[in-house]
Amino acid sequence: xxxxxxxxxxxxxxxxxxxxxxxxxxxxxxxxxxxxxxxxxxxxxxxxxxxxxxxxxxxxxxxxxxxxxxxxxxxxxxxxxxxxxxxxxxxxxxxxxx
Numbered sequence: 507x508x509x510x511x512x513x514x515x516x517x518x519x520x521x522x523x524x525x526x527x528x529x530x531x532x533x534x535x536x537x538x539x540x541x542x543x544x545x546x547x548x549x550x551x552x553x554x555x556x557x558x559x560x561x562x563x564x565x566x567x568x569x570x571x572x573x574x575x576x577x578x579x580x581x582x583x584x585x586x587x588x589x590x591x592x593x594x595x596x597x598x599x600x601x602x603x604x
Contacts, residue, residue, distance in 0.1 A: 507540040509585055513576045516546065516569050519562050528561045535560045546572055 515538065519527045529538070538560045542549045546569035550561040565573075576585065 507544065508537055509576060510583070511537055512541055512546065513573065515541065515562070516565050516573050519547070519565050520570070520573065525565070526561065526563050528559065530559045533557055538562060541569070544568070 515529065518529075519525065535557045538547065538549055541547045545566055547565055548563045550563050575581065
C-alpha cells in the first residue's frame with residue numbers, strides 16, 4: 507500500500523462535509539481496496555468495475571489513527587524507508603464530490 511497516497515486519500519475524505527467522496531485516479535481502485543482490506547475505509551462497490559474510480563463511504567477509526575500517526579508526508583516517507591517498501595509511485599488523484 508502506498509502510504510503517502512493513503513494519507514492523502516484519508517485526509518481528502520475526512521475533509522468532506524458528509525465524510526464520503528468519489529475518487530478518480532490511475533489504478534485508484536486497487537489502492538483503495540488495499541485500504542479497505544487494512545480496515546482504514548468503508549467502500550461502496552466500484553462503478554462497473556472501473557479501476558480508475560471508487561467511492562469511499564467513510565474513514566474508520568483505524569483510518570483516523572493512521573492519519574494521526576502519518577500526519578505529514580515526512581512521516582510516511584520515514585516509514586517507507588524503515589520498512590523498505592518499494593518507491594512511492596506517483597498516482598494522479600482527482601477528487602469529485604457526489
